[in-house]
Amino acid sequence: MKPHRLQSIARYLVAPVGIAGLLVGCVSGPADCTTGEPRWAVHATFHDASTGALLTGATPGRIREGEFTDSLKSAGRNAEGEVIVMAAGKGRAGTYELTASRPGFEPVTMPGIVVVAGSCGVVSRDLRVDLDPDP
Amino acid sequence: MIPAFHEFSETIPWGVSRIGADSIHSRFGLRGAGIKIAVLDEGVQWSHPDLGTIVACYDAFGAGGSCVWSYDDHGTAVMGVIAASSNGSGIVGVAPEASTYSARVCDSTCPEAYVYDGLAWAAGLGVDVVNISIGSCGGDVSSQMQALINAYTQAGGFVVAGGGNGSHSTYSCTGVGPVARYAAADNTIGVGAHGTDLIYKAGYQYGPEIDFSAPTDVESTRRIGGVYVYAEFGGTSAASPHVAGAIALMLDAGFPRNKVIPRLIETAFQLGASPHNYLYGYGQIRLDEAIIAKPAVTSISWCTSAGITVPGDCLISASVVNGIGSKQVRFEVSRSDQGGVTVYDWGSSTRTITVAPGDYALSIKAIPREQTYLRVGYHTIQDIPVCTGSGGALVTAEGGESTNATVSCGGGGGEEQ
Numbered sequence: 001m002k003p004h005r006l007q008s009i010a011r012y013l014v015a016p017v018g019i020a021g022l023l024v025g026c027v028s029g030p031a032d033c034t035t036g037e038p039r040w041a042v043h044a045t046f047h048d049a050s051t052g053a054l055l056t057g058a059t060p061g062r063i064r065e066g067e068f069t070d071s072l073k074s075a076g077r078n079a080e081g082e083v084i085v086m087a088a089g090k091g092r093a094g095t096y097e098l099t100a101s102r103p104g105f106e107p108v109t110m111p112g113i114v115v116v117a118g119s120c121g122v123v124s125r126d127l128r129v130d131l132d133p134d135p
Numbered sequence: 136m137i138p139a140f141h142e143f144s145e146t147i148p149w150g151v152s153r154i155g156a157d158s159i160h161s162r163f164g165l166r167g168a169g170i171k172i173a174v175l176d177e178g179v180q181w182s183h184p185d186l187g188t189i190v191a192c193y194d195a196f197g198a199g200g201s202c203v204w205s206y207d208d209h210g211t212a213v214m215g216v217i218a219a220s221s222n223g224s225g226i227v228g229v230a231p232e233a234s235t236y237s238a239r240v241c242d243s244t245c246p247e248a249y250v251y252d253g254l255a256w257a258a259g260l261g262v263d264v265v266n267i268s269i270g271s272c273g274g275d276v277s278s279q280m281q282a283l284i285n286a287y288t289q290a291g292g293f294v295v296a297g298g299g300n301g302s303h304s305t306y307s308c309t310g311v312g313p314v315a316r317y318a319a320a321d322n323t324i325g326v327g328a329h330g331t332d333l334i335y336k337a338g339y340q341y342g343p344e345i346d347f348s349a350p351t352d353v354e355s356t357r358r359i360g361g362v363y364v365y366a367e368f369g370g371t372s373a374a375s376p377h378v379a380g381a382i383a384l385m386l387d388a389g390f391p392r393n394k395v396i397p398r399l400i401e402t403a404f405q406l407g408a409s410p411h412n413y414l415y416g417y418g419q420i421r422l423d424e425a426i427i428a429k430p431a432v433t434s435i436s437w438c439t440s441a442g443i444t445v446p447g448d449c450l451i452s453a454s455v456v457n458g459i460g461s462k463q464v465r466f467e468v469s470r471s472d473q474g475g476v477t478v479y480d481w482g483s484s485t486r487t488i489t490v491a492p493g494d495y496a497l498s499i500k501a502i503p504r505e506q507t508y509l510r511v512g513y514h515t516i517q518d519i520p521v522c523t524g525s526g527g528a529l530v531t532a533e534g535g536e537s538t539n540a541t542v543s544c545g546g547g548g549g550e551e552q
Contacts, residue, residue: 032247032269033304035304036268036305045361075360078364079185079225084360085360087359087360119243119244120306
């Protein structure tokens with residue numbers, strides 16, 4: 001078991017700052033990463049192209065790279081609980097084509113979405129997708 | 136004017152509820168006010184509508200400014216678990232009124248030198264609790280980092296760190312792997328994770344350095360797709376801030392720093408086969424047990440165990456267990472021959488009361504109080520005979536077989552209730 005702090009109450013300004021002043025710049029080591037789950041490759045918000053308004057509610061669609069496909073999933077809600085962000089491709093880098101369709105709007109295809117892998121997993125691409133209303 | 140529907144609605148994430156934080160909020164009004172918590176991470180999007188005002192931020196990369204960054208969804212989510220505002224909208228965090236600090240120590244990676252800088256910065260500001268949801272596949276922190284952690288924690292600070300997500304991690308970890316090095320370091324609190332099923336998240340890192348397990352896959356404040364949202368947040372990154380926030384509530388409740396961890400261990404909900412194991416550590420913290428299950432009076436003594444034969448001053452004393460700090464007791468004294476209760480309000484657990492002459496029985500109830508804690512356990516004794524004249528006189532009261540109907544001097548005694 002790790003030793004736990006059982007020390008008495010003490011305020012602690014002097015010691016850590018003093019040590020920090022001596023050692024900053026002397027520390028090195030391998031890079032670490034945050035301990036969240038792997039990021040989505042693609043995030044997408046959908047907007048009404050005629051008004052610019054953010055569309056709420058899930059927008060069906062998928063991303064594709066060769067044989068790989070993944071459907072868009074609800075990834076974020078507003079305070080009212082309405083879905084406003086869709087996502088796909090958890091933890092997977094690649095060059096994707098996104099397709100989506102939504103009632104009242106024309107289907108959309110966005111090719112050439114490049115998602116790269118960083119030292120700590122994929123660097124998510126944030127996409128704004130403008131949907132043209134049905135004529 | 137009637138507010139819109141959503142203004143009535145605030146979600147309590149299951150993790151906040153599971154560790155009993157919401158109960159502490161509602162019953163005692165403890166929300167971490169005045170307790171300083173720092174998140175060492177990718178920065179925090181303070182503009183998220185459910186996060187309060189930042190007290191201070193630090194950018195280890197030297198960019199300064201508002202300390203926000205394009206990678207900061209993770210830090211925003213960690214902070215939301217700790218301190219999402221109790222504002223009637225969105226979600227609420229474990230310690231929604233804590234004073235929050237953010238150090239940006241990660242961009243695409245989290246170099247230890249920057250984590251070091253962030254911890255030193257937080258320590259210098261007198262921050263009480265530091266959360267590090269940063270992992271690795273095992274390894275050790277440097278001797279310099281360990282020295283800083285030691286100095287900070289020995290001086291009263293708390294460092295809480297995620298144990299790591301193993302095969303689900305974003306760093307190179309084949310399989311489960313040993314516990315991440317900040318969580319494994321001496322004098323930090325290593326946190327594993329479990330879901331709503333209370334089962335260890337398969338594939339996450341575990342080992343003897345895990346001290347507690349905490350909820351993961353919880354709703355939190357996020358910045359995804361360039362917009363502020365609420366979304367599920369996972370990994371031990373989500374578990375660790377539950378513990379950090381819980382420590383803030385313990386401090387807010389008045390626990391001395393050296394009592395916080397022992398109390399959390401003492402009251403933890405055991406998960407797994409043994410009281411301490413590699414998957415769950417000591418188990419899952421339970422703030423409602425740690426804070427509410429406070430002190431109890433186990434017995435009361437009075438001036439004589441053989442009855443009060445000489446009316447006058449009588450020393451009564453209550454034994455209080457589980458207490459910390461000043462243990463105050465309120466005594467409520469009633470007589471069998473009179474209605475009403477005489478209250479000896481909050482004060483010492485040993486008190487002198489005046490016993491009037493007469494033939495009756497006393498009932499004494501002792502209620503403990505401890506700083507901000509409300510009482511939980513109390514103790515009552517009844518049938519303490521009070522006899523006029525010399526000892527041994529028989530006192531018979533009317534009332535048939537009721538509790539206090541018949542008492543005899545020289546006998547009687549306490550009865551737990």
